[in-house]
Amino acid sequence: MADIFAALNHLNQKMQGGGVNIIEAEENLKTFQKKLPLWKRRTENDNFANFPLLDDCVSKIEDVSGIGDISVPAELKQAIATHLDELAKSLDGYFPTRESYPAWLFSKSLVDSAKIALRLLGRKIFPSHCACIKCMTQPDDDLWFQKRFIRSIKPFLTRENKKLNEDTRAWWQTLQNDSSTATFGEVVEHLFQVIPGDDLYMDAGPERCRTCAVVGNSGNLKGSHYGALIDSNDVIIRMNKAPTSGYEEDVGSRTTHKVMYPESAIDLDNTTRFLLIPFKTLDLQWLPGAITNGSNSLYSYLPLRPKIKANKDLVLVLNPAFMKYVHEVWLDYRGKYPSTGFMALILAIHICDEVNVYGFGKDKDGHWHHYWEALTNKWLKTGIHDGNYECKVIMKLSEKFKLQIY
Structure with missing residues (x-):
């Protein structure tokens, strides 16, 4: 849970601040949502690279026990998978998809123009x-x-x-x-x-x-x-x-x-x-x-x-x-x-x-x-x-x- 909360806190930080605009925030959120199924699949295969605290804990147990690779209990992996599924559902519910907005809002030309405008505005307010x-x-x-x-x-x-x-x-x-x-x-x-x-x-x-x-x-x-x-x-x-x-x-x-x-x-x-x-x-x-x-x-x-x-x-x-x-x-x-x-x-x-x-x-x-x-x-x-x-x-x-x- 601590690793998942850390990931959420990281996402929260990326969606805040004077230099962040709604387009960039939306891109950060969608990128995070795409990672959740990957994290779930990796967890099911005993790959905890995306959960550094858990990964470190497993490594320390292996070092202390001296028995080599150990398997994380299936119950714990299932609990992590359940949390990731629930998190994905929550994000889908709280944040609407692009399809719910008018199509012109996210057209490439408009997005590119908005990014340029926001970049120029940001440089005026926050020297870069x-x-x-x-x-x-x-x-x-x-x-x-x-x-x-x-x-x-x-x-x-x-x-x-x-x-x-x-x-x-x-x-x-x-x-x-x-x-x-x-x-x-x-x-x-x-x-x-x-x-x-x-x-x-x-x-x-x-x-x-x-x-x-x-x-x-x-x-x-x-x-x-x-x-x-x-x-x-x-x-x-x-x-x-x-x-x-x-x-x-x-x-x-x-x-x-x-x-x-x-x-x-x-x-x-x-x-x-x-x-x-x-x-x-x-x-x-x-x-x-x-x-x-x-x-x-x-x-x-x-x-x-x-x-x-x-x-x-x-x-x-x-x-x-x-x-x-x-x-x-x-x-x-x-x-x-x-x-x-x-x-x-x-x-x-x-x-x-x-x-x-x-x-x-x-x-x-x-x-x-x-x-x-x-x-x-x-x-x-x-x-x-x-x-x-x-x-x-x-x-x-x-x-x-x-x-x-x-």
Whole structure:
């Protein structure tokens, strides 16, 4: 009950305040209502990620007892399901649907015009750091976010930002047992003879409203019908080999940034940015050749493609210093290193004004798998990444109104 009341209090806070209008409040309410059936299904499958107090209690009992995974009594799960059903009915009764209003009230053109007008009015009354209704940074940010969000950290390797200090280099070289004898400085110099190396997206200000979708690969996207919503964002970040063809209704069709590493690299169209996450020097050695005439650096823990299709003028490389910052500051060094998805999410917080998150975490039955693959291993875990801790940080960011989880 405490977790459910906390969720309701969180919704209540999102529907109040000087910067909230009726359209935004209605969207927040509908998003919350859509989550209730998902929470119920997860609870029935012993997945309590949406109930952190209960989840923490179960984890502590497992640790103390030493007997491994325990099952929550069926009576308790039924009680939670009943509360969620009653809450859904209450919300449906207290808040009418859009269908009960005149159709013109929620037409796209009117909604867009109203949002612009309310945004401009809000900026007159409440000075803002961006042109969105809500911004990533606010004057009243609490200490938890202030301690972690370090704006001075540069997300990308650039011509002006290409050196690693000793601590960062030592941390980075342990990620995948970097055995290269090449000099980092020389490798990066050669890299920037091929890719631009400009400092992008550092244009935050009162005139910018950049909306971003970070699209994970979770099986929970199946049947979500989020495609059009995802495609409505300015920036759409996807990871690794995730396909869109054949899954457009659930995941959308647009991609502006594809986050990959050499072992996961696929061909891209000429308008999509390839964002490389380098885990070792070999990755930086492989890149220039792979996007031009073919690479000779092919010996990794998996065979590497000698060449991929990608627009070399749109290539970006994540800064190892930023990777270490994510691991150290946001995850307290949990897991060997952050997952690709979590690094992409923290990157979005740094370069966007509004962040919307899709396809993260387990599916509705509590399993980890990709939306384009059949579930063959129900016991699959998150490997070297601490998926549960990453999920808790993402939920915390949602509670702090820094992102919207779908």
